[in-house]
Amino acid sequence: MGGSLTRWGILGLAALAAATPLRAPQAAEVKAARVWAGPEYTRVVFDLSGPLDYKLSRQGDRVVLELASSRLAGAFGAPAATGLFKGLSSARAGGALRLAAQAAPDSRPRSFLLKPAGDYGYRLVLDLYPGKASAPPPARAAGSAAATADASAPDAVKDDPAPVMAALRSARNGTLTTRQAALLLKGDRKVVVAIDAGHGGEDPGAHGPGGTLEKNVTLAVARALAAEINKQPGMQAVLTRDGDYFIPLKRRYQIAREKNADMFVSIHADAFTSGDARGSSVWVLSPRGKTSEAARWLADRENSADLIGGVSLDDKDDSLAAVLLDMQQGYAMQASEAIAGNVLRALGQLGPTHRGYVERANFVVLRSPDVPSILVETAFISNPAEERKLRDPAHQRELAQAVMGGVRSYFESTPPPGTWFAAQAARRSGLLAVADAARDDDRAAPAGTAPDRPSRPARQTGAVASASAASRADDGVRDLHRVGRGESLRSIARQYGVSVGALKNANNMQNDTVRVGAVLAIPAG
Known part of the structure; x- marks a missing residue:
């Protein structure tokens, strides 16, 4: 070995250093x-x-x-x-x-x-x-007491939204199973959004030229965002901090995981040496950060039975644990990209963005392996003009509303299973009646019948076409169309080369009014 230290010698010195007070x-x-x-x-x-x-x-x-x-x-x-x-x-x-x-x-x-x-x-x-007799209280739900937050918190770990999308597709094809029907009908859970006000306490964050502290701006915007979220049906906000105190970075995303959050949003204000830099930006975890965090989780899993997407890793062999973790991280990062893109577009409508695309970095607060996470830089506090805006309560509310718009649009397009958003997606698509029929079929099934057989499609009337009927050729339906923003019944008829009257007849419509998100049956011929 010569004069070099052995591995155990290095570890011994490290242990001695750790045990010696500074x-x-x-x-x-x-x-x-x-x-x-x-x-x-x-x-x-x-x-x-x-x-x-x-x-x-x-x-x-x-x-x-x-x-x-x-x-x-x-x-x-x-x-x-x-x-x-x-x-x-x-x-x-x-x-x-x-x-x-x-x-x-x-x-x-x-x-x-x-x-x-x-x-x-x-x-x-x-x-x-606090001592062992007084455990630390849970993170407060914004706008309510901690007890209320505990009572309304979800009692199950969230799932990949893929089952909901599969159920929607099955219902459109007339092959909805009883289990999928139950998934669509269980729309009682609120999605939980953990909001992290960056910095706090002895960590003030960046300083504006006018003396504005980042920690105060982030808390104000976080509270405004929590208020916006709590006004929305089917949504609940949880603040990692609701006062001027410091929380370690890793603890911030741990709070989100403990509250079974469906999304984590960290609020910050950017700074640069030049006062000319301006614009908001949105960040997600980099691939390098994903890899390093995976290594930490796999190394520590023997000492912890923590859950990753509802699955414990401590009883899995190395290969299976690595695969499960990679799958969960892959889902979380894919969802983070989608959320970040939505939020960046919403912020772009409020003012300039710094680069115009979602950025990536190995930020500690973004390292949760199973909670989609984004970091929002609201503006450059080092820019005098943007600093004045960040101090303005009206602008803080506008920022919160923009972020809220991006968050809500993600849940509308990708509803987590068993949530209010999943139930609304079923209603918008005209599938709830199909799900009800599948549930009724199961209740009426003879003893010993397999519960997951395909259910009979239900007949539906109203402004939205029956999805199961739309899948049957003998009903004269050749396609489905989801109504987008700005579309009218006349423009949809022109797009498919059918008359307005035929379109109304195929959907049992009494007037020309169509709702955004509704699914219309397009008649053949």
Whole structure:
């Protein structure tokens, strides 16, 4: 081996380094302190003039930080009690400064030093976590109490929307099965959209030339987006943070997974060294990020029974686990691309986009393997004109409405199984009566009959054609047409070379009004 370190020697040194607290052999002045209380822990941050040597100990309900050869700045003021932090006192002990933080009973402390970054110098961080008896509360559903969010959260892990699309196709072909009918009829679940306000707490994000902080803009837009989502039938919003506190990046998408989110939207505001850069952008995970995250999941799966798309990986062999994970990641990335494209087009109607196409990066918050995820850069906060807009509550609502439009259009085109959107898709396509007939057939079936046999097509009247009847040649129907925006009965008739009267007769229509999304039977001849 020569003079090189062996693998185990390197690991041993790494373990020793991890077990050794971060220390610096010099004193410092404690300039200020501030506190943020989040739903999972409370963070106390002490601003320092430089690195220092410190020790942490627990004395009853007090967490004591002993700072060697250090002192308080003359303008230092103790922060107010917040969350698990109940107060701060200081004293001299020999040549050391003792800071005693009064903490909630059974809270668990964790401390570490941070090096200078951005506008901040050295910082000593004290995190207080709730004890085992008081588990951290779940992420709040925007606009309602946490209890309400728990009561309305979906009780099943979401599925690939492919079964819904297959059911719709089967109904159009007159081969709808009872199981597919049940899938279409179970339209009681709301889709859950997790909204992540970027940065927060001690992490302010980018600074605008007028002093605007990204963390404040992202929270305002996230709240506005949550309000828009909660106004929509069949949708529910969950905020990863609903206040000025910091959440680790990985924890943000973990919250979305815990809430069985159908989609994750992270809100940010871009910045550049030049004030000329402008426009919004939308990002998805890069292929490199997908590969690295897959490697992490497969490496850690022996220690975790976490679910990927509803399937545990810890009891699968390596090859099967890799295939299952790749399939789930492939679905999530494909859905992310579709969502991002919808949102970017909606933002383009509000103002300029930065590049005009969906961009890709290995952002941590986009790494969820089974939740479609996008990151929205609302505008460049470094651009003075865009900074003024980002501060405007009216513009914040417009941004939220644009993002909402892109999100909603995705769910309308690709409805998750068992959701309100899936049921609406069935109704728009005139398939609900077919599904009802399939369910009725199953109820009337003799004992021992296979439940998944093809159901008889149902006769339907009204402005929307019976999809099953449209599939039968003896009904004189040659095609189906879904009504798009701007189309009229007359333009559709011209497109297929039939008369308006024949089109109305084939669909049992009493007037010339057609609804966007409706499916019309096109008569033969």
